Amino acid sequence: MTTLFATILIACGKVNFTNLSRYSQRTERSYRRQFKKQFDFAQFNAEVIKAATSLHHSMIAVMDCSFIAKSGKKTFGLDQFYNGSHNRVERGLEVSLVAVVDVETEVAYSLLAEQTFDQGECPELTRMDYYLHHLEIAQPQLPPQVRYLAVDGAYAKEAFVKGVKALNLDVISKLRRDANLRYVFEG
Secondary structure: OHHHHHHHHHOOOOOOHHHHHHOOOOOHHHHHHHHHOOOOHHHHHHHHHHHHOOOOOOEEEEEEEEEEEOOOOOOOOOEEEEEOOOOEEEEEEEEEEEEEEEOOOOEEEEEEEEEOOOOOOOOOOOHHHHHHHHHHHHHHHOOOOOOEEEEOHHHOOHHHHHHHHHOOOEEEEOOOOOOOOOOOOOO
8 A cells, every 4th residue: 555655646647557557666467456456445544534633632524425527328327416516416426425524623534435326226215315324334434532424404304314313423514495493382
C-alpha cells in the first residue's frame, strides 16, 4: 500500500496501471493482479482516522451523495439521480459517502464511498433503503465517540430516521418541505 500511494502522488498524468508501473518498481501485471483482490477500504480508512484524530475530540458522522454526469448506455449504475448543481433529476451516476468530522479541528475524513445502484438492479429496494444499508456497513467502523449523523434534508424521511435510530445514532437534518410535525398539546 505504501508503494501504491507514494507512486500515485509522484506519477505524472493519469493514474492507471501502465503509469503506475513506469514510476515504481512493480510491473503493470503486478498492479492488475493486486487490484483484483478484495480490500476492506472502510477498515483501512477507520485506521487512518484513528491515527489522525484524538479520542478526546467530539466527532459526528456525515452522509451525502454526489452526482456524476455520465453519458452512455452500458455503464453500471447509470440511472436518473438528483443533480444539486442544476436542481433537477438527470441521467448519470451517484456516489454515496459516509464521513467522520472532527468538530474541534473542523476536518472531515472519508470513511466509505459506494456507488448507488440503479433502480433496475434491485427494484424492491428504495434509495433510502440503500442509503441505510450503506450506513449499516460503515457503522461498525465509526469512532466510538460518534453519536450523531448529519444529513441533507433529502434523508429526513421516517424510514431512514428510524433505521438510523436502530443503529444507536441520532439524526441532525434540515426538514423537508413536506415534513409533517405533530406536537402533543400540553395545555
